[in-house]
Each structure stands twice: as structure tokens, then as C-alpha cells.
Amino acid sequence: MRAKSLAEFGLPVELAEAHAPVVLFDRVNLSFDDKVILRDVTFSVRAGHTKIFLGASGAGKSTILKLMLGLLKPDSGTIWVLGHRVDLMDEAQLMRVRHHMGMVFQEGALFDSFTVGENVGYKLYEETILPLEEVRQRVDEVLGFVGLAAHVDKLPSALSGGQRRRVAIARAMAARPTLLLYDEATTGLDPMTALTVDAEIVKLRDVEQVTSVLVTHQLRDAFYVATHEARRNAAGQIEIFEASEQKIEEADFLMIREGQVAFEGHASDLRATKDPYLKEFLS
């Protein structure tokens, strides 16, 4: 696959522009010692869209999210996130970009000595000057959004795996991020619980207008997020529907194979692929 140059994405990024790219990787390379993790990776994520990274374990998917957050630095290439060159930023500068981002980690990565409420409100308590009452209101609001309002005073160890992931989503969305990154948010969960987590991702994207980047090797979850959309009904409740053609077009799949982009396209393109590796992966 040909790697697009930076100019083809039309940078500098104007965030005010509808569907402007909020993430842009341009020929990113990364190695740990002699092991190549990413090779010439190029892609963009547009505002309000969903990008779903597929690939086998160890393919380099989670590394891409860590590069977006600036937790890792690439060996070469450029990374733009929300209009900032994050690959050139120091930790203090990155903190300002991260204020507009949220991440759901593989195992939730909840602070185990904090209650659910403290976990969810952490960023608002510690990194903003919001009055305590407003923080509490927001915590109740997001916990209500993920259906865990009754668990606000519990410790994470008292929750099930699925509940912990939903708390992690609530924590990531509490500060109203522009961009949310999900690292294997449904791995290790049973199909029914995974579906509830998928529904939260869809709701957050469509109701709260959050650009979503998903890393997963669970095909069922990936296709569910790509082919469903959430809307409020007349009573103000959020319902999940089969997505419209336009909504499906807004979800891109990107297959990472041995650190390289092996496929990029929509759900229908992926299903129609003739590539033997992709066909085996999908089977």
C-alpha cells in the first residue's frame, strides 16, 4: 500500500473545519532494539469518525494509541493530534493536548485504592478548578450514562470485568474529551457484556460527538461499532439502531500486520476482501 504524504492530508489541521483530521500519522516508524514494531504507518482520523484498528496480538495496534497520547515517541515520521505535532512535544506540552483526549486501557487501569466515583472524577478533581459540587454532578451524570450510578462508592475490586471497563469509559469521558482511544476495551469479556461496552462506545460517539479510535481483535465488536448508531428517541432516551449508509461510511477499518498497514477501508470493503490473510483473519 502506498503511504500518503503529509501534504495530501491538507495540513495544517483546522479543527473548526467539519470532519477535519484530528489524528494524522505520516510514515511513522518505531523499533524496540532490533524488533520493528511499526513500519511506514500512515493514516488519518477525521472529526466525528471512527477508526478501528484490527490485527493479531503483537501486531503493534496498542502502540499506535500510545504514540497518539505521546506515551511513546516514534523513531521517525510525524504525528499530529488535535492540530499539534505530538512527536516533538515534551511531557509538559503533551499534558495540555491530553486534556482533550481520553483513553480506555486494556484492563481498565482503574486506580485500585480509589472508589468508582473518585476514579471517574479524578481528572476533574485533580486537574481542573471546577467546584466540587459540579464535579460530583458530572460524575453522577457519566456513571448514569454507562448505567453504573449505583456503584459510585464501591472499590474497583468489587466490580465485575464488564463493569470495570464501563467505569474506565466513564472516567475517560468525564472531562468531555474530543478524542477517545479504546485499547481492547472488550477483550476478555463474555459476548453479552462485550455488547454493553460496544453500546457505550456507540452512544458516546453519536450522542456526545466524540471521535473514536478503537483497537481490537474482536471482529464482532468491531463490526457492531461500525454498523450501529445511537439516537435519542422522542422521550429523550438513547436507543441503538442499525447505522445509516452515511454513518457506516464514517467508520474506517485499518488492518495492521507485522507493524505495517495491510488494509484500509470500510466494513463492506473488508468483508469483500480477496486478500488471503484478511480472509483467514475474518473467518
Place this chain on the structure above:
Amino acid sequence: MNGMRIWFIEWIKKALLEVQEYVRMCVAAGAAMFSRPFYFRDVIEQIDVIGLGSLTVVLLTGFFTGAVLALQSGMTLDQFGARPFVGRLISASMIKELGPVLTALMLAGRVGSGIAAELGSMVVTEQISALRALGTDPIRKLVVPRVLAGFIMCPILTVVSDTVGMLGGWIVALTQLRVSSGVYWSAVVEGLFIQDVYMGIIKPFFLGIVIVTIGCHVGLRTSGGTQGVGRSTTNAVVAASVLVLIVDFFVTRLLISILF
């Protein structure tokens, strides 16, 4: 032979990398103390954990060190008919050397290992990455409060240890050695110069910083799951204990040249 040389070079490289990362962390923590955001609540919490939490172990160590010192030195001093001078020996030993070093070694075991295990667990469960993703600098949030708490509490705990050590010595002197209280406490005061007191109070500031920074550094460099956490805990105690003795020597040497 060639394999041995390669192994040695690799070992040196790794050691230098550790030193580099340790110095970087200390410099970052030092800079973070004088800029915002500053997590004051965490400093108070760590003062409680490191200071009050270590009080029992420091009290017991100090008391029995003073007591056994009185017993042992009483026997030796008897040979010269100098039993009444036992208080002088205890105050000089406790305040100048045993108080600071034993308190520091106890803190290395209790606090250094605790910090390494806590931060190590946070690393392997991605809580440190989560902190960074949430816009919090782990150095400011986790390292600075612990360093400040160690810096403040180590000297205070040392004074406590010195005091109960002399009390332990007094009880033994009174009950076992039959030295009167007046003679014992007079000897305690006579045995001390103000420079000794300065030395006994200045040294723990350095030792407190060493114990906590080593615990934080080893904890934050943890890798390899729960096994890695166990390894980090052991490494933190060993490194902090050895460094306490080394730093104690150099700081003592420096203070002797300045104070005397």
C-alpha cells in the same frame, strides 16, 4: 573470555543507564517542587504514611538499640571502673551514628520497599500510563510528595529514635548496671557537643531523600508483571540500605570537615 567481556560491557551500560535515569528523575522531581501543579494533599498523606506509619518500628528499634548498647558497654566499662560513664557512650553513639543509620535502615526496609511495590504495581497494571493519559505528571503526583515526606520525616523519626534509645539505655543503666539517674543523665549531656547534635540532625535529611528516591526510581522502572514487582521490592531495599551506609560515610566525612 570474549563472552565475559561482552557481559561486563553490557552490565556497565545497564548500570550507567540506571544512574542516568535516577538522576533524571531526581532533577525532574526537584524542578517539580518549585512549579505548579503542586499536590499538597498527597504530601500530607505521605507524611502520615511514611512518618506516623513508621513510628512503631522506629520506637522499638531505637529503644532496644539503646538498651543493648547500655548492657554491652556496661560490661566493657566495668573493666576500667568507668560504669558511670555509660550515659556518655550511649548519647554519643545514638545521636551521632546509630540513631540516624538505624532509623534510615528501618525506613529503607519499610518505606523503600512499600514505595517500590506500590509504584511497581501501578506500572504493571498501566495505572501510571492512565495517570499520564489523564493529564497528570506521575513525578509531580507520586514522586514529589514522597520525597518531601521522606525529607521531612526522616530527621523527625531519628530524633524520636535517639530519645527512646537514651531512655532504653537509662532503664538498663538504672535496673541492671545500678547507675543512678542523675549520674546517667549528667553523663548523657556531658558526652555531647553541639556539633554532634547538628550532625545527628543533618544526616537524616540526606538519608531520607536517598531512601525515597531509590524506592520511587526502582518502582517506576518495574517491568515483568507481578514477578517484576517482587524483584523491584527486593532491589529497592538492597540498593537503599547499601546507599544509606555509603551516603552516611560521605556526609559524615563532609560534616566533620565543616563542623569540627
